[in-house]
Amino acid sequence: xxxxxxxxxxxxxxxxxxxxxxxxxxxxxxxxxxxxxxxxxxxxxxxxxxxxxxxxxxxxxxxxxxxxxxxxxxxxxxxxxxxxxxxxxxxxxxxxxxxxxxxxxxxxxxxxxxxxxxxxxxxxxxxxxxxxxxxxxxxxxxxxxxxxxxxxxxxxxxxxxxxxxxxxxxxxxxxxxxxxxxxxxxxxxxxxxxxxxxxxxxxxxxxxxxxxxxxxxxxxxxxxxxxxxxxxxxxxxxxxxxxxxxxxxxxxxxxxxxxxxxxxxxxxxxxxxxxxxxxxxxxxxxxxxxxxxxxxxxxxxxxxxxxxxxx
Amino acid sequence: xxxxxxxxxxxxxxxxxxxxxxxxxxxxxxxxxxxxxxxxxxxxxxxxxxxxxxxxxxxxxxxxxxxxxxxxxxxxxxxxxxxxxxxxxxxxxxxxxxxxxxxxxxxxxxxxxxxxxxxxxxxxxxxxxxxxxxxxxxxxxxxxxxxxxxxxxxxxxxxxxxxxxxxxxxxxxxxxxxxxxxxxxxxxxxxxxxxxxxxxxxxxxxxxxxxxxxxxxxxxxxxxxxxxxxxxxxxxxxxxxxxxxxxxxxxxxxxxxxxxxxxxxxxxxxxxxxxxxxxxxxxxxxxxxxxxxxxxxxxxxxxxxxxxxxxxxxxxxxxxxxxxxxxxxxxxxxxxxxxxxxxxxxxxxxxxxxxxxxxxxxxxxxxxxxxxxxxxxxxxxxxxxxxxxxxxxxxxxxxxxxxxxxxxxxxxxxxxxxxxxxxxxxxxxxxxxxxxxxxxxxxxxxxxxxxxxxxxxxxxxxxxxxxxxxxxxxxxxxxxxxxxxxxxxxxxxxxxxxxxxxxxxxxxxxxxxxxxxxxxxxxxxxxxxx
Numbered sequence: 001x002x003x004x005x006x007x008x009x010x011x012x013x014x015x016x017x018x019x020x021x022x023x024x025x026x027x028x029x030x031x032x033x034x035x036x037x038x039x040x041x042x043x044x045x046x047x048x049x050x051x052x053x054x055x056x057x058x059x060x061x062x063x064x065x066x067x068x069x070x071x072x073x074x075x076x077x078x079x080x081x082x083x084x085x086x087x088x089x090x091x092x093x094x095x096x097x098x099x100x101x102x103x104x105x106x107x108x109x110x111x112x113x114x115x116x117x118x119x120x121x122x123x124x125x126x127x128x129x130x131x132x133x134x135x136x137x138x139x140x141x142x143x144x145x146x147x148x149x150x151x152x153x154x155x156x157x158x159x160x161x162x163x164x165x166x167x168x169x170x171x172x173x174x175x176x177x178x179x180x181x182x183x184x185x186x187x188x189x190x191x192x193x194x195x196x197x198x199x200x201x202x203x204x205x206x207x208x209x210x211x212x213x214x215x216x217x218x219x220x221x222x223x224x225x226x227x228x229x230x231x232x233x234x235x236x237x238x239x240x241x242x243x244x245x246x247x248x249x250x251x252x253x254x255x256x257x258x259x260x261x262x263x264x265x266x267x268x269x270x271x272x273x274x275x276x277x278x279x280x281x282x283x284x285x286x287x288x289x290x291x292x293x294x295x296x297x298x299x300x301x302x303x304x305x306x307x308x309x310x311x
Numbered sequence: 312x313x314x315x316x317x318x319x320x321x322x323x324x325x326x327x328x329x330x331x332x333x334x335x336x337x338x339x340x341x342x343x344x345x346x347x348x349x350x351x352x353x354x355x356x357x358x359x360x361x362x363x364x365x366x367x368x369x370x371x372x373x374x375x376x377x378x379x380x381x382x383x384x385x386x387x388x389x390x391x392x393x394x395x396x397x398x399x400x401x402x403x404x405x406x407x408x409x410x411x412x413x414x415x416x417x418x419x420x421x422x423x424x425x426x427x428x429x430x431x432x433x434x435x436x437x438x439x440x441x442x443x444x445x446x447x448x449x450x451x452x453x454x455x456x457x458x459x460x461x462x463x464x465x466x467x468x469x470x471x472x473x474x475x476x477x478x479x480x481x482x483x484x485x486x487x488x489x490x491x492x493x494x495x496x497x498x499x500x501x502x503x504x505x506x507x508x509x510x511x512x513x514x515x516x517x518x519x520x521x522x523x524x525x526x527x528x529x530x531x532x533x534x535x536x537x538x539x540x541x542x543x544x545x546x547x548x549x550x551x552x553x554x555x556x557x558x559x560x561x562x563x564x565x566x567x568x569x570x571x572x573x574x575x576x577x578x579x580x581x582x583x584x585x586x587x588x589x590x591x592x593x594x595x596x597x598x599x600x601x602x603x604x605x606x607x608x609x610x611x612x613x614x615x616x617x618x619x620x621x622x623x624x625x626x627x628x629x630x631x632x633x634x635x636x637x638x639x640x641x642x643x644x645x646x647x648x649x650x651x652x653x654x655x656x657x658x659x660x661x662x663x664x665x666x667x668x669x670x671x672x673x674x675x676x677x678x679x680x681x682x683x684x685x686x687x688x689x690x691x692x693x694x695x696x697x698x699x700x701x702x703x704x705x706x707x708x709x710x711x712x713x714x715x716x717x718x719x720x721x722x723x724x725x726x727x728x729x730x731x732x733x734x735x736x737x738x739x740x741x742x743x744x745x746x747x748x749x750x751x752x753x754x755x756x757x758x759x760x761x762x763x764x765x766x767x768x769x770x771x772x773x774x775x776x777x778x779x780x781x782x783x784x785x786x787x788x789x790x791x792x793x794x795x796x797x798x799x800x801x802x803x804x805x806x807x808x809x810x811x812x813x814x815x816x817x818x819x820x821x822x823x824x825x826x827x828x829x830x831x832x833x834x835x836x837x838x839x840x841x
Contacts, residue, residue, distance in 0.1 A: 110378055111386045111399040230325075239399065241323070242391045245463075246735065246761075251324050262403075285385040292379070 001053065003080025004064035005030060005145055018046075020055040022091070023063025025175045026145060042091065058082035059093030060257050061146030062176055066096055074099035077271065081106065081280075083256065084263040085117055089149045089181045093267075101273035102300065106258045107236050108278060108286035114236070114260045117154060120253055124151075124234075125158040127251055131230045132208035139211045139231045141218060141249070144169050146257050147234055148212050149176040152183035155210075162187050164206060166213040166222070186212075189225065236260070268295075313411045314342055315350055316447040322462055331464055335472030339503070345415035345496035352494040353460050354469045359418070361458035362425045363433055365393055368457065371434050372397045375404055375441060388781040391729035394453035401441050401449060409443045415496070422455055467702045477503035485517040485701055491566070513558040513566075515549035516586060516632050516640065517701045521691060521708035528672045528711065531692065538644060538695055539667040539675060541687040542710055543627050544602050544797075545592035546609070550574070550626055550661075552581040553636075559591075559626075567591075570608060573619055574626045577660040584636030585654060588699070589628040589664065597658075599686040602811070603799045627664045628655045629691075632699055640699035647699070682713040683840070688796070689713045715794035716810075716836055718828045719819055722789040723749050725771045726782045728756065736771045736783065737764055739815075741793060743806070745830040750806045752833060753793055758815030767818075790822040791815045798837050808833055 002010045002019040005026035010017070016036040019027055024039035031037065040046060042065065045054040055065035060081040067078040077098040084093055114120075124140070131138045142148050148169050155163065162185040165173065173186055189211060206226045217223065218231070230250045238244050238252025259267060264286065268276055278286045279300040290297040321334040335354065339347050373380060378400065390396040412421070421440075425433050437456070444452060454460035470488065474481040487502050491513070531537060547562040557578040559568040568575050571591060581587075593600035593608065604622050631651050632640050639647060648666070655663050667690065669675045675690060682689050689712035697707035720741035728737035738756050742749030759767065767789070777784040797811035808830075 109386050109389060110376070110382065110403065111390060111396060113399075113402045240390050241395055242729070245323075248326060250326060282385070282389075285382060289379075289382060 001067050002027065002065075003058065003067060003078065004061055006061070006081070006143075009080060018048075018053075020057075020063050020065040022179055023065065025178055026063055026172065029171050029175055042094075056094045056096045057091035059084065059087060059090060062090045062149070062179055062181065064090060066094075068096050068098065076100040076102065077273075078102045079104060079267075081258055082267070083259050084267065085114060087150055087257070088153045089146070089176060089183075095267070095270045097272050099273060100275040100277065101268060101271045102277045102279060103264060103268060103286075104258065104280045105264065105278040105283045105286040106281035107239075107256065107260055108264055108282035110261045112236060112239055112256075112260045113262060114254060114256055117255070118157065120255050121154045121157055124155070124232075124253055124255075127230070127232065127253075128210050135207045135228065137206040137209055137211060137226045137229045139213055139223070139226060139229045140234055140253075141213055141215050141231065142234045144214050145172050147255070149173060149181060149183060150257065151212060151234060151255070152186065153181060155184055156182070159184065161210075164189050164209050164211040166211070166217050168214050168217070169212060189222075312414050312417050312444075312448050312451060314338065315346065315414045316445075316451045318350065319451060319462060320447055322464055328468060332468055332472045332475065335464070335469060336475040339473055339476035343413060343415070343496065344499040346413050348494035348496055348499035348502075349414050349418050351469065351473070351488075351499065351502070353455075354462050354464055355466050355488065356461065357494075358458045358460065359422070359455060361456075362422060363437070363456045364430075365457055367430050367433065368393075368397060368453065371438055372400060375438065376400055384780065388727050391727060394457055394459060395450060397453055398446055398450040402446060404441050407442055417452070418455065422452075425456075473502065477505070479503070479505065481701070487514075512554045513551055513556065515551055515558070515560040516588075516638075516699075518547065518549070518562050518588070519630075519640075519700045519708065520703040521693075521710040522703055522705045524692065524709040524711045528676060531672075531709070534670065534672055534675075536695055538648065538693045539669070540629065540664045540691045540693070541667065541682075541685065542689045542691045542712060543590045543592050543599060543664065544686075544688045545590040545599070545605055545627070548589060548591050548626070549632070550578050550581075550587040550589065550628075552578050552585045552587075553583060553633075555583065561591075567609075570615065571624055571626075572615060573660050574624065577626070580661070581654060582635065584633060585631065586633035587626070587628050587651075587655065588630040588632055589626050592625050592627055593622050594625040594627075595623055601686075601799065602797060625659075626661050628662065629664050630699055631655075643696045643698070644693055645695045679711060679713060715796055715812075715816075716798060716840075717792055717794050717816060718743065718752070718833055718836070719790050719822060719826070720752055720793050721749055721787045721824045721827045722767075722785060722791060723751065723787060724782055724784055725767075735764055736768045739791075741791060742787075743828050743830050743833055745806075749787055750830055751804075752806050752808065752830070753795065753810050753813035755791075755793060755813045755815050758794075759818065763818055787824045790819040790824060790827050792817040792819055798833075798840050800837065806830055806833070808837055 002017050002023060005023055010027060010030065012031050016038065017027060018038050021039045021041050024037055027037050040055060042055055042057055045052050050071065052070040054068045056068055058064040058066045058080050060083055064080060066080060066082065069076045075098040077096045079102060081104050082093050128138045140151065142151060152163060165186045165188060167188050170188060176183065211226060232251035232253055233247065233249045234253045234255040236254060236256030236258055239254045244252035274296060276290055276295055276297040277300050279302050283299040287297040287299050318334055318338045322331045325331060338350060342350065369383065373383065386400060387393060387396045390399065425436060440452060441449060470481050470485045473484045477484060492498055549560045551558040551560065557568060557575045558566060559571060559574060561567050593604040608618055608622050608624060628651055631647050631654065634650055651663055655661055657663050667678065669678050679690050689710065692709040692711055694707040720743050722739055723742040724740035725736040726738045728735055738754065740751050740754050743752045771783055771785050774786045775783040776786055793813050794816040795810040795813040799809050800807060801809035
């Protein structure tokens with residue numbers, strides 16, 4: 001059972017996969033035609049191994065789901081990754097009442113609090129304009145599933161120009177379009193490296209353009225054709241100045257697909273759960289915070305310690 | 312303060328030095344002189360003495376947010392910066408931005424008057440400010456209050472920006488920035504003034520720095536084009552003899568005259584209008600003492616007379632920058648050396664750093680290997696025709712240091728770094744074997760690539776045996792070759808040994824933990840160094 005299509009939550013090699021309907025297209029692109037992928041609509045229940053299972057929107061990325069598991073022992077909800085902020089690229093988070101709530105805690109510390117999305121998008125627009133004025137290319141690094149599409153959708157507020165994207169992103173952008181998500185038009189960064197290298201005046205210039213690229217493209221020869229760039233990273237991680245500086249990005253935009261601290265607390269409260277287990281990121285402090293407030297809580301260890309992915 | 316916070320953000324949000332200089336130059340041209348004066352003060356790394364103890368800010372933050380101490384500590388271990396942690400968690404407090412108060416007014420009318428107030432009165436003054444400032448300004452305020460404001464620009468860049476704003480040569484601005492000044496609007500106006508201002512007579516020149524020699528020595532060309540001296544291990548300083556007075560300035564632009572009265576006394580024999588560049592060294596029986604001896608003199612404000620007897624020092628002259636009141640930095644080093652020999656005795660408290668006479672590069676290389684025996688850090692190579700420049704300009708002055716001491720040690724503890732290494736485990740403690748146990752021998756933070764840091768971070772998180780707050784005790788698996796510059800006996804370290812400037816030279820993936828060095832081996836290095 002798959003909560004969403006990010007690499008740390010959906011891995012190749014299983015005999016079969018069950019996910020929410022909008023997630024299936026993304027999984028198919030990741031795992032290929034041969035993988036056995038079954039999907040059910042949000043809210044539709046199936047019985048499996050004596051428990052009743054259903055998927056409910058998590059608001060994280062397209063097709064992301066909380067998994068509700070009902071048995072004689074009660075109701076457990078595995079939230080996967082989720083957020084409460086509005087996002088036009090996926091169904092909004094739905095509060096699912098439960099006894100046990102397994103929450104993410106990627107940003108489970110009170111230093112994490114997100115600004116309004118509109119304000120962040122305005123900042124990105126301002127950065128793009130000032131780079132354009134200086135004849136530079138704006139390169140925004142972001143995750144290929146979710147963040148890139150959310151940016152393409154949100155940026156419709158400030159522009160109708162096409163956005164250039166790294167070739168690796170095209171497939172998932174298509175998958176989102178197939179699912180009916182409205183986004184700015186995109187064009188792949190065309191490979192004309194030879195001409196650029198020879199410095200001919202006819203070399204394609206990306207000055208003034210905004211380019212979206214996966215982090216893996218950073219520092220590769222692919223970047224050379226973009227000319228003089230200002231680079232940025234869109235992630236909740238960018239909330240901490242030291243993290244941004246350590247990575248050496250010119251700018252960090254705190255645009256996250258995860259719940260911030262107030263959203264985590266609010267959600268835990270709204271589920272009415274009497275037991276809460278935290279996983280990913282800052283699980284220990286969140287669990288301790290909840291315990292000290294009288295909630296039965298604990299930590300689920302994960303193989304994905306260290307840096308959060310997918311944000 | 313909005314403009315200053317915006318300048319900080321602009322500097323902080325680019326890695327391009329040109330963009331940083333442009334942002335500062337624009338600020339200096341636009342800001343009121345009184346604000347700009349304080350901006351120069353902070354940008355050049357000067358600080359107000361801590362006005363509010365960090366513990367108090369911590370307590371006020373807990374009171375304002377209702378958080379627990381341990382949770383704030385967890386936040387700190389991710390952020391790696393106290394002021395930023397507080398600025399971020401205070402985002403929970405509603406902000407009602409008020410009219411902008413200029414930086415100078417903030418510092419002079421609001422912040423400085425906090426000095427000497429009791430904590431309750433301070434809290435009553437400071438707490439309402441949180442709600443009046445946006446996140447950037449709140450961060451600036453916290454940094455100023457805690458005396459920790461550091462901006463990612465070097466003095467050289469500030470000088471370049473000021474020079475751009477003033478349309479004056481950088482050397483003029485640099486000289487005006489040396490020594491003592493008070494950040495007032497009047498001072499800032501005179502800093503940018505095109506007229507020759509009445510410069511403070513105590514003022515030293517900007518130091519000229521050598522670069523590490525990385526290429527083979529033969530790449531420098533003809534041996535005869537170069538003067539070679541020993542690289543002494545002390546405190547680089549300038550001795551300013553003007554208008555009947557003597558001032559000794561450290562490279563950190565700290566006035567250290569009173570710490571070294573014997574140097575000040577010897578300098579009175581220099582003719583008026585002389586400025587020397589050299590090194591303050593602990594020195595006895597014609598030999599330098601280890602740097603740790605000199606440290607006893609630096610730390611001591613009182614009982615100087617007693618220390619003068621216990622640890623004698625000399626001023627080892629490298630260069631002469633001003634002679635008979637004239638700035639002679641542009642004259643070739645050859646000429647300046649001749650002047651040094653005329654003005655400064657070869658031996659005594661005020662002495663000359665002798666030219667090393669080894670005739671060939673091979674002879675020099677051989678001599679360099681004896682550096683430790685001679686009590687020096689290696690050799691300095693200076694082009695005979697070189698001027699005395701500003702800052703670190705490559706090409707004319709090189710330092711050819713000896714290779715560091717090395718040991719292989721095992722990683723035993725790790726904790727998050729601070730600043731730009733926040734949330735990565737980058738502060739490591741290493742141990743060597745002693746009776747089947749690993750005894751901490753050194754802490755090191757530098758020497759690994761970003762990829763290695765990330766790999767090790769992931770490994771540490773999965774192989775933590777125990778946690779003590781932010782410190783993780785890890786499985787003893789990884790061996791690192793550590794380099795260090797000096798070694799001394801220490802009663803403050805469990806190993807009984809303190810090493811100087813330890814850093815990681817190599818990740819010894821080829822070695823098992825059992826193959827790392829022993830404490831006995833390190834003790835032998837210590838004996839050898841004595």
